[in-house]
Amino acid sequence: MKFVQSPSAPLPGANAARMSRESYLNHPTFGLLYQVCEVNANQELFATLYAQRLFFLVTATPEGLQFDPIGRSDARILLEHRLRSLRRSGSEPEYTALHLVYKQTFL
């Protein structure tokens, strides 16, 4: 089920250094989500804080934040893709931080 949360707001992690901060969002039904990683300029991957079992692709739209649920395996692929991208770009501190998130979330 797809949710759009208004009013319009930028994604909490947008344009921010991610190594030293965490971003959270409230899903209307599932409560507190934490940011797993950035996907692209307008999308970030979030997971439910409590059990880290439900994953959402959150998109900033003119209408507000749109929550699209995705499966655990798809979420893992997105995070692995982001890790590869960071490794290729040589962003070592960000890669290390995200790899820790990967281990804590999926292993």
Next chain:
Amino acid sequence: MNISVGTDIVHIPRIRALIDRFGDRFLKKVYTAIEQQDYWQASAQAMANQTGIVRLAGRWAAKEAVVKAMGTGWRGIRYTDVEIQRQGSGAPRVCLYGAAAKWGAAAGDNWQLSLSHDGEYAIAMVIFLRNVAE
């Protein structure tokens, strides 16, 4: 008067894992200053921190149960807008702030809350007596 019910169950080791992983940041995001203080006091008195973690788990369950009884979901409501206080008798009490308080004021702020725990689980049961315009 309408009666709304909310309930939630929490696996206590999950709360411990969140404390281990997110630490203070988790506490501040989810729990009010009063709830945090109660946790630190309980942790200081108890062996291995267990009483404090159980209280956090019960309060997480209670916050979820309150929002279920409200029927609003978490839209516009923060976890710290729902505070679970401990009265002198030990009985828990719901106290609302922010957007939740506005909602509560309009609907009639009349809550009954019961918490329990055993082993690895904590549970909360909430009843909300809602005013209905005559």
